[in-house]
Amino acid sequence: MEYASKILEKTVDEISMLPGIGRKTALRLALHLIRRGPESSLRLSEALVEMADKLMHCRICSNISDTEICSICANPGRDDRLICVVEDIRDVIAIESTGQFKGRYHVLGGLISPLDGIGPSQLTIDDLVERLKDSEGHELLFALGATVEGDSTAFFIFRKLQGMKVRMTAISRGIGVGDQLEYADEVTLARSIKHRIPFEDSLKR
Amino acid sequence: MEYASKILEKTVDEISMLPGIGRKTALRLALHLIRRGPESSLRLSEALVEMADKLMHCRICSNISDTEICSICANPGRDDRLICVVEDIRDVIAIESTGQFKGRYHVLGGLISPLDGIGPSQLTIDDLVERLKDSEGHELLFALGATVEGDSTAFFIFRKLQGMKVRMTAISRGIGVGDQLEYADEVTLARSIKHRIPFEDSLKR
Incomplete structure (x- = not known):
């Protein structure tokens, strides 16, 4: 042109x-x-x-922040022992908008993806290990995308934290609220059957 | 969010x-x-x-320019008596990329569109009239979009220049080069039949 x-x-x-x-x-x-x-x-x-x-990255959770410690990490009202592992700030925004999560975050800054040349050392995994060093009864909640990269990254961290006193959980996968069964893919449907929950729990919002 | x-x-x-x-x-x-x-x-x-x-607008053609007179208006190698009327700089770029046009431009800065609140006074139509004031044998080539707004704007200028020594032409409309007949709409097809050209001319690239 x-x-x-x-x-x-x-x-x-x-x-x-x-x-x-x-x-x-x-x-x-x-x-x-x-x-x-x-x-x-x-x-x-x-x-x-x-x-x-x-702009800088929070010294504790690596989220994008205007201050050295971000507003979520600086908030004394949030549960110090529940840490949600996410890929980037977009996931923090998505989870915060649900209003359901009262813990803190750890922002990885990406996912392990050999094809894109992203290895564990480019993520904040070492900071996470350091952060959980003296943990007693912490819960680490993986909220990563349901992709190969998300799964491998979670598994890598899971292995890395073996032997530490950390309970590890993952967000549930299944049929989206409002979705029709016939449009769900087989893998999602199979998982949602395998990880079925007590009916009473399914009524809770 | x-x-x-x-x-x-x-x-x-x-x-x-x-x-x-x-x-x-x-x-x-x-x-x-x-x-x-x-x-x-x-x-x-x-x-x-x-x-x-x-950034400024060329004093002659109103195109976006780094200098008071744009590089096209300042080029002595271009035909002074052939002026192509276009909506904005994107059309200038499109026409320049064909390498077929050796005249100059007049950039209207929009099209008459009452629904969007754009009247003739917001365009550079008065500058165009002023530019053609002393014209002798100029050709004004309308290269506006084939829309209601494009047609009305061309017609408005056509009326405004009545009585001036300016020959007014418009770019041809018809089947795009490489297009299949069956996918052309009826109006375009009808026009391309009405404005048919000598077969020898259709062979020229």
Whole structure:
């Protein structure tokens, strides 16, 4: 593509480096910003600078945070002995939005995936082991995606923590609430039968 | 959504103001930037600042430009008497990429669309009239989208230029090169029959 403007071209180059955004979409976004006036570009730019300069990872749980200790780890009202292992901040946001979890988190920053060149050392697994070093009756709840990578990562941590006084659990897998049985895949359906629960429990919201 | 970080939330707010980008996508893009390190956020931010501060519209054709007169209007090798009327810079890029057009452009900055509250005064139609004031044998080529808005905008300009020495033409409409007849809509097919061309011409690339 030939642009009449080098400045526009540079912006399109930068925007199109984002995942899932090609050059045509990048141009559309840049033109939208131009049409909205310089203030909107400057506001977005300021937010990006602040993110680059000030954002850090919580020293305890590795979640993205504005402060050295994130607001969840700093909250004395949350259960110190229940730690939920998640892939990234999106999972923290999803779980927090349920309002059902009162423990703390450990954010791995990814999943073990040899195909993508991600090994255990690139994740915060060592920090997790360190965090659980002196544990007494802690519960570690794995809330990772139901994928090969999620399963292998959980299993790797499970093996690593053998012999430590940590009870390990995983979120249940089964038919989604509101789902029709006929549309569920066989593996999910088989698991939901194998891990069946007392009927009274299934009535609880 | 509840974020552990106000800084991240602000960036997600700004990114999700872009068209077609919801909060979940905005969060995914922000996390990608965080993972890539502060340099990529800063580079994008700089490009946006430069765009906000330095980008202008060409004084002649209203196209987006780094200079007062854009590189196309400043090029003495291009035909001064053939002006192509387009909606925005994306159309200029599309036409330039064909390598077939050696005239100049006039960028309207939109199309007349009462439903979106866009009237003729918000476009650069008056500049176009001014530009053609002393014209002698100019050709004005309408290359607007084949939509109601495109047609009405062309017709509005056509009426406005009545009595001026300007020949007005429009890009041809018909079956796209490589298209199957059976998949063309009736209106397009009907037009391509009505505006049929000598067979020898149809062989030219």
